[in-house]
Amino acid sequence: MTAPTPTQTGGRFTFADWEEQPVGADSTAAPRLARATVINSFSGAIEAPGTSCSYTIAYTGETSGTYAGLELLSGAVDGRAGTFVLEERGDFDSSGTRCRFEVVPGSGTGELSGLSGSGGFDHRHGEQSVAYTFTYTLDTP
Numbered sequence: 001m002t003a004p005t006p007t008q009t010g011g012r013f014t015f016a017d018w019e020e021q022p023v024g025a026d027s028t029a030a031p032r033l034a035r036a037t038v039i040n041s042f043s044g045a046i047e048a049p050g051t052s053c054s055y056t057i058a059y060t061g062e063t064s065g066t067y068a069g070l071e072l073l074s075g076a077v078d079g080r081a082g083t084f085v086l087e088e089r090g091d092f093d094s095s096g097t098r099c100r101f102e103v104v105p106g107s108g109t110g111e112l113s114g115l116s117g118s119g120g121f122d123h124r125h126g127e128q129s130v131a132y133t134f135t136y137t138l139d140t141p
Contacts (some may be wrong), residue, residue, distance in 0.1 A: 004137040007079065010119075011044010012058045012129045020057070040071070045134055048075035055088075062091040070104070075137065082112030096124040104134065114139035 014110025016039040038053040055069035057107035068091055074083045085107035090099035100120040101116035 002140060006117075006135050006137050007078070008133070008135045009045035010131060010133045011042060011046055012131055013040045013046075013121075014129050015039075016050065021079045023056075030059050030061050030065075033057065034059065034064065035070075036067075038069075038071075042075070042132075044132075045073065045078050046073065046132075047077075048073040049078040050074075053088075061093075064091075065093050065098075066091045071101075076083065077112055077138075080111035080138070082108055082110030082115075084112050084115050094125075096127075097120065112138070115123050 009032055018036060018038050020034050020036040025065040033117040036055040036057060038055065040048075040051045042048040042051065042054060051071050051073050053071035054067055055067045057065055057067040059065040069088045071086045071088060072083065073086065075081070086101040086102040087104050088099055090097055092098070097107040098120070100118070103116050105116065115136060115138050117134060119134035120130055121130050121132040124128045
């Protein structure tokens with residue numbers, strides 16, 4: 001049996017909502033922690049109008065730090081309907097945010113069962129729409 005050929009694709013997403021809450025007693029000095037719940041809207045290869053995302057953020061300075069999180073996407077990848085989860089890790093500073101993500105193994109449902117892949121984005125502060133890349137394979141029975 002031959003392994004599926006990876007598909008390289010991409011698109012854009014927008015932040016529909018961002019709610020951040022401090023974690024711990026001192027929420028002003030660095031280092032500090034915060035939690036954020038986010039709703040994104042994806043278009044392009046990934047069509048997901050309203051995702052559910054949760055981040056843990058470590059601020060190492062006033063405008064810099066790192067984050068990790070999980071994002072649940074319901075919609076389609078290149079026309080195949082289903083749901084899957086992305087594990088995301090990134091960093092940020094005064095110029096913007098960099099993120100790399102991977103599909104959580106076994107999280108694909110529906111026509112996305114067997115989905116694996118990775119991608120990322122670089123966001124510059126002030127951009128309303130963010131370009132992403134996504135390389136994936138879909139193991140089909």
